[in-house]
Amino acid sequence: MNKKTAIVLGGTAPHIELVNKLKSRGYYTVLVDYLDNSPCVEYADKHVRESTLDTEKVCDIAKEERAELVISTCIDQANSVCCYAAEKLGLPKPYSYKTSLDVTDKGLMKKIMTDNDIPTSWYFVVKDTNEIDFGRIKYPAVVKPVDCNSSKGVHRADSKEEIVKYVKEAIDLSRTDSAIIEGFNSGEEIQVDCFANEADATVIMTRQKQKIAADNGMVLQSFGSIIPAPLNDELNIQAKEIADKIARAFGLSNTPFFYQAIVTDEGIRVLEFAPRIGGGLSYYLLNNIAGYDAVEAAIDSFEGIKAKIEPKEISGCYSTNLLYARPGVFDHISGLDELKANGDITEAFVMKKPGTEIDRDMRSSNRVGAFIVKADSYDELYEKAKKAYDSIEIYDTENKPMMNRSLYERNLK
Ligand SMILES: Nc1ncnc2c1ncn2[C@@H]1O[C@H](COP(=O)(O)OP(=O)(O)O)[C@@H](O)[C@H]1O
Ligand SMILES: [Mg+2]
Structure with missing residues (x-):
């Protein structure tokens, strides 16, 4: 058999599309996922039961299978493992392993954003409660672990006592024992899906979260989104400028990315960004509403082929x-x-x-x-x-x- 082989990290539902598209590009697909019943298992040609986050193991599997691609399109840490394996084995990759690490640590990410004039709130990182500089904190503040996701350990803090309590919790949750304390942004929350071109970025679609009202004004949960986000012309221009700056600051080129932000009275403030496709319904929405096949674009990006991006104007x-x-x-x-x-x-x-x-x-x-x-x-x-x-x-x-x-x-x- 002289088919090309692709290792897919993570059997999450949005990867079904990825597996199918890889197959139609002529790849033999090997799924790495330690769960037996993940949605992708029945679609891949082969399933290896190992953790997608075990970097060395993934490299071994890729070597054994003589893989030409190690890919993941919508899981942060798995993307990082892909970049690591690609660098070690000399395979194509969407961006460097270093970039992938910069974006899985909220402290590093905020530093790069601040250094590059990307609008975001003040912040600092601590590894112990006695490192907290209360003089620098303006309330309300937000406390989070630097390296978790799905809103785990994210809290609004309105007092010294709350800061200490939530910093302790965040340090416990963090893999690197680090908590970030940052300024709270008040306003509607948006997600902006983009594609990094060579010199700038294309904004593909904006959406605004439908909030589930929390008692403290934080949107830790939502019951859906509205597309496009109801932004005026000025805010749409800002959204595009921020996309350009993110792509430049993180050295992204030929790769899908998205950022999350709050529309405050002073303009858009970025919370975080990820150089990948979002999870959940993202792929469906981008494809069906904006006419942008994000999975095709992601495979092109991993293969190092220039993706063709021609999103259509969203009607209604x-x-x-x-x-x-x-x-x-x-x-x-x-x-x-x-x-x-x-x-x-x-x-x-x-x-x-x-x-x-x-x-x-x-x-x-x-x-x-x-x-x-x-x-x-x-x-x-x-x-x-x-x-x-x-x-x-x-x-x-x-x-x-x-x-x-x-x-x-x-x-x-
Ligand atoms: N500085 C902030 N101001 C206001 N809301 C915030 C802030 N930081 C986080 N949030 C809220 O908490 C959610 C989760 O925070 P986020 O930084 O995106 O962490 P995660 O990586 O867990 O998604 C955000 O989607 C937003 O609703
Ligand atoms: Mg988030």
């Missing part, structure tokens, strides 16, 4: 709406097919298999589905989403309703 507006369940055992969602058949929603997603245990964790475990609505105006979007929510229900294995309606009822205007 869209919302993504997540369906949350209360704890229990998930069975099915009713109403989605009818809504889709009637054209009330444009697409529906069921994210869990029947029989999946749903716990209290608001991060992703209790998101069981989602739907997308299209409209001509933002007001119409809300109306349509509200109507759709009313005719959807989530059921457990005993056929009892388990949808967590309070979340969106509190928040949908």
Whole structure:
């Protein structure tokens, strides 16, 4: 057999598309994932049960398989392992291993942003509570571990006592025992998906989070997003300028990336960025709403081929709406097919298999589905989403309703 071989790190659902596209480019695909039941397993040609984060092991597998590519498109740490393996084995890569490390540490990332005039709040990093310089802190502040994700250990702090408490928690969660303390930004939260060209960046799509109101003004959870984000011309120009600066500051070229930011009264303030495609529905949204096939672009980027980026103008507006369940055992969602058949929603997603245990964790475990609505105006979007929510229900294995309606009822205007 003289097929090219690609090692795919991580069996997450968005990687199904990656595996399929690699296959159609003529690759034999080897999935590395220590879980037996991850969504990608049945799609890859071969499954090796090892941790995607074990750098040396991944290099060994790549050598053994005589791989020509080690790839991952939407998992931060796995991207870093890809870059490491590529440098060690002389394979093509999207950016250097050093760049991949700069972006998995929030302290390093903030330093590069600050040094390069990318608007972001003040910050400093500590490894112990007695290193906290209270004189530098302006309240409200935010405390987080420098190297976690999914909002783990992220808190707003309004007093000295809270700073100390949350710094301790963040240090415990951090792999490098480091916490970052930074200025709190007040406003709507946006995500900006971009592509780094040679000299600048293209903004592909903007979206604004639909907040689940937290008691302290932080958006640690959302029930979906609105596309495009309702930004005026000035803010759209700012969003593009920031994208250009990020691409330049981190030396990105020919690679997808996205950043998260808050639209404050003083303008856009960047929270963080990642040189990859987002997880969840990102791929679907970019492809279907903006006409940008991010996975093709990511493979080109990994292969070192210049990607062709021609996003289309987004017509109308869209919302993504997540369906949350209360704890229990998930069975099915009713109403989605009818809504889709009637054209009330444009697409529906069921994210869990029947029989999946749903716990209290608001991060992703209790998101069981989602739907997308299209409209001509933002007001119409809300109306349509509200109507759709009313005719959807989530059921457990005993056929009892388990949808967590309070979340969106509190928040949908
Ligand atoms: N400085 C800040 N000001 C306001 N909200 C913040 C700030 N930092 C984080 N947040 C909120 O917390 C969420 C998670 O923080 P983030 O830095 O993105 O960490 P993670 O890597 O876990 O996603 C953000 O999406 C945002 O809603
Ligand atoms: Mg984030």
